[in-house]
Amino acid sequence: MSIVVEGVRKTYGDVVALDSVSLSVEAGEVFGLLGANGSGKTTLNRCLAQLIKPDAGTIQITHHDLASDPHGARSELGYLAEHPMLVPTLSGREFLRFIGGLRGLAPAVIEERSDKWLDLFELRDAADQRVRGYSQGMARKIALAAALIGEPQVVLLDEPTNGLDPPSVWLFRQVISQLQADGKTVLLSSHVLPVVEKACARVGVLSHGKLAAIGTVEELRARADKPGADLEELFMHFTGLDRAILERLADAGLGS
Amino acid sequence: MPDIPAPWEAARDLRWRAVRDVVLDPIAMLGTVVVAWALVRSGAVGHEAAVLLFAAFAIRTGDELLFTRPDGELLRVHPLGLTGFLKVRLAELGWWLHPPRVLLAACVGAGYGFWFGIAAWALGGYGRSFGLWGAIHTRRASGRHGGWVWLPGAAAVVLQHADVGAEAVLLGAAGVVLTFATIAPWAVEGAYLAHFDRLVSDAATAPRSRTRVLWSALRGLSLPIVDRGIRSRLVRDAVLTLRLQDPQGAILLLLAPLSCLLLVGELETLPTPAAMPWRTLTCAALGGAAVAYGTGPGIHRLRMASMPWERTSAHPGRRALASALVWALGLATLHGAATLATVALTQGGRFSGDVAGLALPVLGLEWAMAHFVVVQVFANQRGKRILGEGTLVLSLPVVAITIAVAGVLMPALIPVYFIVTAGMTAAAAARYDAVEVTW
Numbered sequence: 001m002s003i004v005v006e007g008v009r010k011t012y013g014d015v016v017a018l019d020s021v022s023l024s025v026e027a028g029e030v031f032g033l034l035g036a037n038g039s040g041k042t043t044l045n046r047c048l049a050q051l052i053k054p055d056a057g058t059i060q061i062t063h064h065d066l067a068s069d070p071h072g073a074r075s076e077l078g079y080l081a082e083h084p085m086l087v088p089t090l091s092g093r094e095f096l097r098f099i100g101g102l103r104g105l106a107p108a109v110i111e112e113r114s115d116k117w118l119d120l121f122e123l124r125d126a127a128d129q130r131v132r133g134y135s136q137g138m139a140r141k142i143a144l145a146a147a148l149i150g151e152p153q154v155v156l157l158d159e160p161t162n163g164l165d166p167p168s169v170w171l172f173r174q175v176i177s178q179l180q181a182d183g184k185t186v187l188l189s190s191h192v193l194p195v196v197e198k199a200c201a202r203v204g205v206l207s208h209g210k211l212a213a214i215g216t217v218e219e220l221r222a223r224a225d226k227p228g229a230d231l232e233e234l235f236m237h238f239t240g241l242d243r244a245i246l247e248r249l250a251d252a253g254l255g256s
Numbered sequence: 257m258p259d260i261p262a263p264w265e266a267a268r269d270l271r272w273r274a275v276r277d278v279v280l281d282p283i284a285m286l287g288t289v290v291v292a293w294a295l296v297r298s299g300a301v302g303h304e305a306a307v308l309l310f311a312a313f314a315i316r317t318g319d320e321l322l323f324t325r326p327d328g329e330l331l332r333v334h335p336l337g338l339t340g341f342l343k344v345r346l347a348e349l350g351w352w353l354h355p356p357r358v359l360l361a362a363c364v365g366a367g368y369g370f371w372f373g374i375a376a377w378a379l380g381g382y383g384r385s386f387g388l389w390g391a392i393h394t395r396r397a398s399g400r401h402g403g404w405v406w407l408p409g410a411a412a413v414v415l416q417h418a419d420v421g422a423e424a425v426l427l428g429a430a431g432v433v434l435t436f437a438t439i440a441p442w443a444v445e446g447a448y449l450a451h452f453d454r455l456v457s458d459a460a461t462a463p464r465s466r467t468r469v470l471w472s473a474l475r476g477l478s479l480p481i482v483d484r485g486i487r488s489r490l491v492r493d494a495v496l497t498l499r500l501q502d503p504q505g506a507i508l509l510l511l512a513p514l515s516c517l518l519l520v521g522e523l524e525t526l527p528t529p530a531a532m533p534w535r536t537l538t539c540a541a542l543g544g545a546a547v548a549y550g551t552g553p554g555i556h557r558l559r560m561a562s563m564p565w566e567r568t569s570a571h572p573g574r575r576a577l578a579s580a581l582v583w584a585l586g587l588a589t590l591h592g593a594a595t596l597a598t599v600a601l602t603q604g605g606r607f608s609g610d611v612a613g614l615a616l617p618v619l620g621l622e623w624a625m626a627h628f629v630v631v632q633v634f635a636n637q638r639g640k641r642i643l644g645e646g647t648l649v650l651s652l653p654v655v656a657i658t659i660a661v662a663g664v665l666m667p668a669l670i671p672v673y674f675i676v677t678a679g680m681t682a683a684a685a686a687r688y689d690a691v692e693v694t695w
Contacts (some may be wrong), residue, residue, distance in 0.1 A: 012461050046460075049333045052455035070453070074335040085330040089274065101266025102334035150334075 001060070002027045002154050002185035003048065010043050010209075017043040018054070019209040025187060025202075029064075029151075030180050032200030033189040034235055039206040041189040042082050045158045048187070049079040062153050072236055078152035082159045084143030088132035092142045095131055096149055107148035110149070117145035121171070127196035144175070154185045161192050173199050197231040207239040213226035263299045264340030267331050268347045275351045283549060283649065286433030287354040290542060291511050292362035294518035303418040304426035307376055307443050309409035311433045313356050314349065314387030317395055321345040321352075322391050322452070332456075342388065342448045349384040357383065379437040386433075386440040395455045399461075485569055489559075489579035490586075496558050506549035509517060512589060512591050515543030516598040521603050532599075532607060535659040536614055537621060540595045544622040545652060547591050551584035552629035560640050573688035575683070577634055584630045588622035588694040595622075617663025620670035624659045625652060631677065637691060642678035 003025040010018040018040045022223055025031040035041045046052045048059060058065060064072035083157045089255055093114055100110030107110060108222055118124045121141040125133065131142060147155060157176075169192075176199050179186055190196050196203060197217065203216040213234075220234045221227055229237075236242035261269075278284060295301055301309065322328070331341055347540055357380040364376040394402035408429055415422040443632035500506045526532055559566070559576070566572050591599065595618050600608045630646060636643040655673075662669040 010461075050453075051329055051332060051457075052460050071335055071338055074333065077333070078332045085326075086332075087330070090270075098270050099334070101261065101269075102263045102331070102336065104260060104263050104335070106260050131398060141673055168313065239434075245408065 002029070002062050003031075003050075003187060004058075004060040005044070006058045008044070008047060008054045010040075010047060010052065010054050010057060016209045018047070020057070021206070021211050022057075023149055023204050023211060023214060025185055027185055028037060028180060028183045029202065030176055030186040030188060030200045032196035032203035033187060033206060034191065034193065034196060034203055034231075035189075035206035036191065036239060036241060039239075041206055042158055042208040044206070045079070045081075045156050045187070048083075050074065058107055076153040078150060078161055079146050080140075080147040080149035080153045080155075080157045082162070084139050086131045086139060086143060086146075087099065089130060091128045091130055091207070092118065092134070092138075093127040095142060096145060099146040100149050104106075105150065113151075114132055114145075115151050117149065120175075121145060131243065132210075137165060141168070142237060144172070148175075148179075152184070155179060155186070156187050158189045158190070160188065161190060161195055169195060193231045194233060203231070205238045213238040260569050261648060262337070262340070263334060264336045265345045265539065267334075267336060267340070267344045271327075271344060271348045272351065275348060277668065279351055279354055281504060284355065284504060284507065287508060287511055287546065288358050291514050292358050294521070295359060295362045297521035298517040298677040299512075300305075300517040300520070301363045301413055302313060303364045303428040304377065305409055305410065305412035305416055306360050307379060307430040307433055308412050309406075310356055310360045310379065310383065311390070311437070312405040312409045314383045315390035315402065315405045316347070317352050318384075318389075318391035319394065321349055322388060322457055323395065324497070327455070329460075339445055339448060340679070342445065342452070345388060345680030346384050346444075349387050353380070353383045353387070374432070374614075379434055382437045382441055384438040385444045389440040389444040389447055390436070392451055392455065395459070396451055399458070405636065416488065420554065426517040429480045451460045481576075483575075486579040486582060489566075489576070490583055493555060493559075493579070493583045496555060499580045502554035502558055505550040505552075505554035508546040510544035512550065513594060515539045515546070515591075516594050518542065519595065519598050520602050520623060523607065525598070533614060533617070533664050534660075536595065536599055537663060540592065540621055541625070541656045541660060543591050543595065544625045545656065547588050547622065548584065548629040549648075551580075551626060552633050552648070553585055553645050554640065555583075556580070556633045560637070571689075573634075573685035576688050577630070577685045580630050580634070581627065584626035585623055588626040592619040592622040616670060617660070620667070620673075621656065621659045621663055624670070624673050625656055627674070627677070627681075628652060631681050631684045635680065635687050637687060641665065657678055682691045 001024045003023075003220065005024070006022050008021045009016070009020050021044060023031075033044065043052070047054050048061065048066075048159070050066055050073065060065065060066070061073040062076045064070075064076065068072050077225055086158050087098065090098060096114040096117070097107075098109075100113070105113075105194070114127075115124075121144075123138060123141060123145075126138060131139065134142065140160065144160060145159075147157075160172055164172065175255050176186055176188065186199075188196060190201060201212070203220070205212045205220075213223065213256050215223070217231060220238070221229055224234055224237045226233060226237065233242075236245075277382060322404060328341075331344060336344070360376060360380055364373055385476075390405070392404070394405060399406070400413065410425050412429065415426060497506050516539070519536060520534040522539060523532065526535065559580075567575055596611050596615060599614060600611045629652065632644075632648055632651075633642055636645075659670060659673060
């Protein structure tokens with residue numbers, strides 16, 4: 001297993017962000033983490049990236065326990081945050097050089113990989129511009145390039161398609177497919193359901209900090225007894241949001 | 257094959273690129289020297305108080321570097337090694353402590369005990385370890401950022417002037433700090449390994465109530481300005497300044513009142529009573545320059561970041577310039593009033609009879625300097641840049657000297673400055689309207 005999460009709980013004051021969440025992701029698997037805003041997806045990602053510590057539970061990244069071997073786990077992990085963590089005063093190329101340095105890569109390797117990602121994301125012309133001037137989509141692309149430049153074994157992608165145009169979303173999906181083909185493990189958190197449906201073999205649905213469902217889309221259909229349902233219907237079913245929204249519509253006099 | 261730098265060294269080198277722009281900035285260096293001079297001349301901050309204030313600065317800056325700076329998260333997701341992040345922040349805090357170290361030396365300087373001088377020198381050297389070690393333990397003890405660490409230093413400044421026989425208490429407090437400072441280099445790594453992960457996680461998930469309090473307090477201010485557009489811009493400027501988004505400007509504004517301390521020293525060593533107006537205007541000009549620069553280029557660049565929003569309002573140039581002038585002239589007025597109050601109160605009110613005659617020269621000087629910088633910044637903006645920013649440093653003294661001379665010889669001439677520059681002011685507003693937003 002590349003990612004093992006067992007009984008993870010995290011609270012912010014009185015708010016329970018994660019409530020005994022357990023899941024595991026196999027090596028070479030693309031796993032989709034679904035959830036509405038505030039369901040706990042980003043909190044789980046930040047726990048995995050060691051930016052925050054869970055109140056209870058254990059996490060392993062490629063067999064490195066985060067509590068006992070945090071450094072080993074970081075070496076195996078690439079993280080694209082929901083709000084890309086960039087250095088605005090650097091150019092795109094300088095930023096990739098910097099991140100390559102943080103990963104301990106040799107300068108020649110950094111240059112080679114930077115060129116590869118800059119070309120793939122069509123950022124070559126903007127490579128020497130400061131990141132501060134990048135559009136939202138460009139910033140997300142350079143942040144993804146930075147997450148991948150160390151060729152980590154496990155990649156966390158938190159809302160990677162926010163602000164991207166359709167061709168870029170398509171490109172992202174191809175990149176994810178290639179990562180899987182290379183044996184990398186990807187945890188893809190998103191509320192853009194079509195992207196998750198196409199990219200992921202298994203999904204987990206977070207609702208109010210709890211893992212409401214986990215499995216392949218077929219397994220979820222069987223559990224919900226909704227043959228032929230798409231991921232959106234399944235998501236609404238397992239989170240209970242379909243009933244809640246219908247009730248609110250009825251209260252507002254907008255539903256039947 | 258060339259040596260590959262360790263990951264934490266790559267992070268340290270990047271941070272140096274950011275810090276050097278502030279620490280080695282000529283204006284900041286000049287400001288540090290001026291403040292050091294003011295501290296030596298005035299003796300306003302005694303050696304124990306200086307030690308406590310230096311310690312507080314080191315701890316607060318250490319807390320910011322370890323727990324709240326946004327780039328911390330970017331660094332911490334990468335494999336910098338067990339203590340790599342600590343090494344980066346140790347190096348960075350060492351750079352940030354250079355200016356306060358100069359001020360500490362100025363306060364502790366000649367005339368104090370040899371051993372105390374040695375100990376204070378050690379604090380300067382070990383300050384970075386002490387700051388991070390103190391930040392970790394302050395967080396452990398209070399669970400918060402520990403803004404209270406400033407209180408002992410502030411209390412020491414008051415006590416040293418209150419003549420209440422608190423020397424032993426002050427010496428004891430400074431001694432405690434100096435003792436911990438010598439221990440810190442050996443203790444900081446252990447404290448970091450034992451507590452940092454938990455503390456930084458708590459810091460990342462703590463509610464940011466301070467910001468909400470700040471906003472509501474500013475919104476609640478009943479500023480005597482009817483125009484809502486200008487009022488909202490002033491609140492924005494206040495928030496940006498209080499959040500240190502323009503660090504250089506905020507530091508200059510913080511340092512400006514020290515000119516009053518300098519004035520106290522100057523008034524005590526007057527060669528003749530006739531020199532009083534000149535000394536007063538010199539000190540007003542020094543502080544006024546800090547205010548003018550602190551309300552000029554830096555915050556203007558920040559405003560430009562929100563310029564697309566501003567340009568949706570009617571007459572954006574006129575309103576933007578008006579609010580920038582109100583912001584700058586308001587702070588200049590506060591500094592001018594503080595200067596006049598210093599003249600009135602120093603030496604038991606010996607010069608209080610001269611305050612009325614000094615009011616127009618001092619306030620006119622402060623207003624003219626602030627006005628000049630703001631108008632120049634607006635007139636020379638090109639996109640997000642400000643052309644000829646460096647020449648302001650040269651032209652501002654010319655304006656200051658001219659107004660000061662007029663203020664002493666014929667104060668009635670001061671308003672002429674504002675009449676002469678009316679065209680320049682209008683052109684500055686027009687320049688703002690003409691800037692195309694291409695970012």
